[in-house]
Amino acid sequence: MATRETKRTVLITGGSAGIGLGLAARYLAAGHRVTVTGRDPHKLAAAREQLPGLETFAGDIADPAAREALATHAAKAMPRLDVVVSNAGIQRRVSIAEDTAPWFQVQNEIDILLAAPVHLSRLLIPQLLEHGRPSVYVNVTSGGAFNPQPFAPLYSAAKAALHSYTVNLRHALRATGCRVVELIPPAVATRLAGPGPNHGADPQEFCDTVFPLLNGEHAVVGFGPTAQSDFTARLTAEHNAFEAASQRFGVPLYAPGAGPTAH
Template structure:
């Protein structure tokens, strides 16, 4: 992303705790306008009190109407949006053989982790392109997208699908000023999986390390295990294979004004 003198306008989903809150605090401290979302009005109120001037919006990213309501709100409250951090997530830690939860609970996980980010990108990318300024769209995946986790199999599968979609989103936006970044956390000690399930990297150290790298200058950002040379080399090899195969069929891509045009 090109350096701008004026503040960025930043939307962070799942910004009331964990990685989302850590990044929100850093954008806010750096003087940018920040809007965070979450399902709990009480938690959002606490965040707004902790970070005066930060804006909040309560919604459920699992709901199609909730996503539409968020997009409508952003168009009104933050028309100059130029940074999106699609971070909202949950993690059900239960193996396939013993997962007898009602399907609605399972579907909710899929909706938050996959349907939500995909739908939100469809709603927000045209807005990012309207003002024609450089912008960044960040999808938060996981190391589990690349190494399936038996203790959280559906989470791993959804993140793997989001990784694939993020590569295609980047491809679709290649002729525009919107850069697509995949943030790939390893295990980070947040409350993602619920109380008592937090293990992994220190959230503050993680956010300190990745925050300056989310400027659109690189396609993926990792930390610890997901920033090691073997991991990053595997990503580069995957991207090379994708680039070689992506022109097999002619498709339309986003143009700079948000419309679709022929593949270049």
Template sequence: MATQHKRAVLITGGSSGIGLGLAERHLAAGHRVLITGRSPDRLAAAADRLPGVETLTNDIATAEGRQQLADHVGRAMPELDVLVNNAGIQRRVAIAADRCPWAEAQHELDILLAAPIHLGRLLVPLMLAHGRPGVLVNVTSGGAFVPQPFAPLYSAAKAALHSYTVNLRHALEATRVRVVELVPPAVATPLAGPGPAHGADPDEFCDAVFPLLDGARAEVGFGPTATPEFTAQRAIEHRTFTAMSDRFPVPVYLPGGRPSGHEPRSGEPAARG
């Protein structure tokens, strides 16, 4: 990722897997990198592996944890240029077999969907305020486009995050912050917890996608999520969204973070369609 200045990068879930791999490559490119995670031990191991990386123990599954993270970034890294919403978990439980307490399912939804949406709301204004080019990367999944019966809640959350990412890109189109959706296929990481991992080699994956996360591409895939067939479907979706997105004018961000556009009058019903 070629830049003319040292970038300030925040990667959630950066102590292992894709997050750690991207952190390593950002550091090698000369950028300042802060990674977060829930485990102090895993963050310490990541810091031993990547000299110079900054770490913060933080639980983005809670609104309080996300606010604490945003407050820390505002104090320690106000020049934030790159936000990578990477943290995730995957419960491999089929719908018919899922009898866990609802709190367990809610925890998965909070990490996969609430966290990236909330962190975007908290940190996009910071990224807009300094006026430099920025990149917000939301990590989704091939399962967002082809639902996975072995991980149905994960697939649904990633599909919802894909939808939100498209709208976020639209909202930031007039600014210098670009929104990228990183769409991994199966990658051999600890995502699903203990047990053998399967999928693409994490280093091979990160080597391939890292140079493409500069904001020039709306979506970045690898292997099955970068085939001509897959990208053709995404192009159809993009054309449909573009044709339909202006049916009801909405506020969007302007440079500096000011919202602009149609503000509903008090009592005005929300548009439907």
């Protein structure tokens, strides 16, 4: 992890509460410049009060125009951006058989969990490559990506898709100085699903444990059930299968300091 002598510029989406805010606090404590995003200006103001020095940017990550505005802001206000934590999330806890919500609510969940992180990677990674310094791009998935959760089926499916995309993103950036990290939380006792009962790991213990591992030296970072040997063995087997299959067809990869190039 970068020290106070190597100050990082960090952007965390969904950073006004929960895991995002917890990681923001640790980056700030380590001497880095941190900006968090969120939809609610009041929650962002409360986060600034809680963490002096924290910078914020308000916008709905589900909206493509808001994502483009965030990228424009990052290019102007954070030209030395070198750490991105794509963390914003939502979880609708409703079974498939009982899900009668209007489609716009379903689409909003898909947009926040999958469209947003994919779009942001397309917008922000060229900025990380342009300055030529080592950088880290973190996608936050979930244990539910690997063990589908009947109480949150669309959340599980979107996180599974993001896991797959993250594997390919890491492959696309393998020749550059940008390291791709997948952070895989188990259940963590945040308010991800909104008001009401929550369960899972203590957020502070989770953030204390995973923060030192988000330095780009670990492709995958888990905690508790997602760090146990049976789970990591499953990931290793998947990685080996991917490496073998990825050699079958040559595809363009990112080049250092540039856009995609043939490999």
